[in-house]
Amino acid sequence: MQPTRRTMLKGLGAIGCSLAAHPLTTTMTFAAAPGENRLVVLILRGAMDGIGTLQPVADPNYARLRPELSRASPGADLAEGFALHPRLDPLRPLWAAGELAFVPAVSTPYRDQRSHFDGQDMLEAGTGRDVPVGAVRGGWLNRMLGAVPGVTAETAFAIGRDTPLILTGDQPVSSWSPATRLDLSPQARLLLERLYEADPLFHAAAFEALELAESLGRSEEVDSFGEMMRMTRDAQAEERAAEGARALASFAAARLREETRIASFSLTGWDTHRGQRAALDQALRRLSDSILTLRDELGPLWGKTAVLAVTEFGRTAAENGTGGTDHGTGGLMLLAGGAVRCGRLFGGWPGLDESALYDRRDLMPLDDVRRYAAWVLRGLYGIEAGTLGSVVFPGLDLGDDPGVLV
Amino acid sequence: MPADPLTLAIRFGYGLSPLHPPPADADALMAALTGPDRIARQYRQPPSPLALSRVAAQLQAKRAMNRDETEANRRALRAANRQLAEDYDDARRALMARAALSPDPFRERLAAFWTDHFTVHLPGGRWRSVVPAYVESAIRPFVAGRFADMLRAVVTHPAMLVYLDQFQSVGPQSRTGRQSGRGLNENLARELMELHTLGVDGGYTQDDVRELAELLTGLSISDEGFAFKPQLAEPGPEVVLGRRYGGAEPARLDEVLAAVDDLARHPATAAHLARKLAVHFVSDSPDPDLVAALAARWRETDGDLAAVAERLVTHPASAAPLGAKAKRPQEFLLSALRALGPVPRALTGMGRRTLDGVFSAPLRAMGQAWLEAPGPDGWPEDAGSWITPQGLAARITWAMAAPRVVRPDLPDPRDFVETALGPLAGRETRFAARAAETGWEGVGLVLASPEFNRR
Structure with a gap:
């Protein structure tokens, strides 16, 4: 029997759900704000192909719309009707442990223009189409910090070369790129500290720079300038490579084990217009490496952690003529972490019938990605619904709690 | 008290050098700046026409390759790409050599200031090497010349027309506009008033922006470089800051440039840029007397940048102790x-x-x-x-x-x-x-x- 949309959705909640108790169970933990809970927001820049990642194999239109791609990277079944891209198989233990969830048909309010730049701006600003561009300053993670007492510059960390829009704004945040390394002899470090002591601006920056450099662990004795120049030159290339993703996640974990509660970094390589098979393979490997590095290096804190992976929009339901997919609308959101409710799919599935598509080409989004983000913020940090709907995500109707947290 | 040589070298140059003594006084600084630009001839980088012709050549090679993937076309495209990369490298080398080795580093600092003022950022391989060429041809020759000339050169340079979307702006009632349904893009018009000339508080309105945007239609590009295309120009006169421009049929470039000249000459432009120069070279909160003196000199000389620079380096505020600003x-x-x-x-x-x-x-x-x-x-x-x-x-x-x-x-x-x-x-x-x-x-x-x- 061909599974119908109804049978695909039925039982999504039960599959892969472990009964293990999670440490994050009561609101008591929220008393000492910003508390002990951790949030990592991964921005998947370039528009992730949700359909190729969480594959709706039971939908007969899937193979019809994607004759090549559906055969290129076939996944094994995950929950009824959906298969998981093989490059995310390393995450299956998380699913089994109840630490992984998906929202398969979701989007920001952004529609129709399908520009990466504008789409990412809207994703990070956390606004809707009813808010004029520029009317709200900065990003939603930064505005959210304003609603949490006891925030310091260490509370939120932007990891990577630039502070992304999502964390810019009035609240202080820290930023660091693990590719910037400072390797000095102890003598030179001592002299530097003395040098900066009398200049407050330099003193503040240098002290933090040295602290951060040390927290990365002192690398081999670097006496050779050639080695230093290599590191400077390779810094950019390094960030793009798989090692770079792991380094970002590892740095995030190191900060989150200390004072930091919120971290955000970006993963690129999702704009798969051509040769999607190889490109998506690499991008998904970086995603799964990032999540597993966070889990491994956060240790017991993983239980208090939620990871949100969000992208600016999805990709076309059908494959194009160059072995890829083009800019679309509805896409996939991924949640991971011990704070996330047992392996589940949330929010329903509209199907890939032509009549069910947005604009007859894209997956129809059934829900607003900001609603999930808002309920996660509410769950982790106890922020009031009114604040979430007016300050953090102006104009957002929070609706009912989708229940993504434990 | 005039600024001492050390202050002049650091405030208006790239600091001390073991190869050149610091300028003896403000006169020495100005004598170098108003003399010929020798260092640019010594450490060359491709000027604008050459760089643009190489971009056009690369574009043609790319099109040929897209039509027909022959070995010869592949080789030609590779050579064109290599040329663009070499131009970019030459520009990087010239920038460093001029700053490090010039006896006249004030010129380099001014070129950097105006490059930042007229920012253009074009990502992507093909256009990347055009930006240094834009600086070389539209900005550098005018740093000791007239601001109005620099402004004309900037708003007719393909780099700026691409960066601020002007080449896509079409008068809705122009021939092309009526046929295609395409319309205005206000980006350049707005930045021209807000950033490049009058300043955000310069007293213009949204209507002025829109009228100027209509007037600017026609400023465009071709494969060869800048092109004025009357078929894109919105017909009829436009009123900007109370003045009528345009209306010729077919539209003419000089009518557009007349408005650009008036923006350059506007007293708000003098005030805006006087402050910006003082902030950049002296202090984030500059002496109001310095700003007033620069604005006055600007107005008196109709934006003669050498005269304004002379006022800047001789003003007592420029002798203030160093260290108020961090080097970028x-x-x-x-x-x-x-x-x-x-x-x-x-x-x-x-x-x-x-x-x-x-x-x-x-x-x-x-x-x-x-x-x-x-x-x-x-x-x-x-x-x-x-x-x-x-x-x-x-x-x-x-x-x-x-x-x-x-x-x-x-x-x-x-x-x-x-x-x-x-x-x-x-x-x-x-x-x-x-x-x-x-x-x-x-x-x-x-x-x-x-x-x-x-x-």
């Missing part, structure tokens, strides 16, 4: 090269990997990727934007590593502290130069010192 990353890097006094070959002979390692990647790490300002308003001026943990870490890393690339025979740090800072070197910096375990760390500590990173 590019200023830091170029002034460090100047202090090191490399042989020309060390800069002009740099290969691509070294250019990436010593120049481009470090500037990106310090937060100021070359010619990639985040928006049309350019880079921030305030010290707090630059002296961040990450930015400072990148400066220190560069200071420790890069000097040996350009000076394999590194100077003794105890001498270098004098060459680079002279009487500005504080006790701790002198001590560090003496106490460092290795020569390269000593030189690095001097370059990383607060004294060297302020101006």
